[in-house]
Amino acid sequence: MSDPRVRVLLSAVYILCVAASPFRPWVRMAAYTLVLAVAAAVWRVPARTLIVRLVPMAGLVAAALAGMAFGSTPEVAVGLAVRLILMSAAGVVVSLSLPGTLLLSGLRSLGSPATLVTLLLLTSRYLHVIGDEVLRVQRAWRSRAFGRIGLRHALSLGRAVAALTRRSADRSERIAWAMVSRGFSGQIPCRSLPPVRGFDGALGILVAACLVSMALW
């Protein structure tokens, strides 16, 4: 299943089904986990990256489990934590399984607003430029603050971010002129995708039907 549109739609169906399913029976959540694991394996998502990207979920999971201290039953708290992890993991799996531009092309051809897709395309294009600049600021700030964090250091870090923002605004000016001089017509052209292959479509419908029937079970 290589079509980005099918992957995006399937992940949306998956997230909705997980959110709508009651936690009991446990085997249902196990089945959802299995579906996600198979998808991650088939789409060759690197397990280590997936785990690293799921680490920020720890705070929310802890918050869900903390509900037990305020009268929530363990079953409800654990169910909530599992669902939060599965929903987040589905988003991460899809984003890791496709290059950013292909994912954005998929979103565009699914009818996402053109301005939004253009904004995200430009963002992905300049992310590395800004990232390099942020690294330079980080080095400069480290050499001044020597790893200490006080109010004064936080303010100096804030000033560095403000300078970064001002430089970015100046850079955007140059980018805008470059875009216009190259015949910018309101949108950045997005890679057009071929029609969905019959096999991809059929498999997508089958998996979506399985997910929905698991939710209704």
Add this chain to the structure above:
Amino acid sequence: MNAQPDRVPSVQDDPMLARARDLAAGALFCALGITVPILFHVMGVGRVFLPMHLPLLLGGLFLSPGMALLAGCATPWASMLFTGMPPLPMAIIMSAELAVLSGSASLGRRAGLPLWAAVWTAIALRVLVTFVLTTALARVLNLPPAGVGLASVAAGLPGIILQAVLVPASAYPFFMRRPAQRP
């Protein structure tokens, strides 16, 4: 002789230039919204200083209201797409927060408010949205709603102070020199 000196086209002459400028600035503020939190996290001063808010609040002062709203709304999703942070349920909350922060700062500027008033109004509205949304999330997580709402606002206080002081101060000189720079 009726020769006019060559003039650089302005935004009023060329709507495409205005759109390109808005899009490019929106994209760069979006990219800053993704990379600045990484910088703060590397320094070990992550969440309390609300690092994603800082560039988007500044961006709100430069962008048109529509683009500010869109950039605020899209940044957490783009960050989730490219870095995996924030996780899904938080991305929904942050998307609403940042859209309100950036959009209201831009609207405040368009309404003719002074810089500091636009920034402080945007921060106040954002705090309100944070309180409402975290209260709703706390209900879902079976946590005490009011306590969680207040705690989430209080946790971001250092970030709020940083924004309230720094953003107007750093944007002011830029607005002073920008008209001369703009064609």
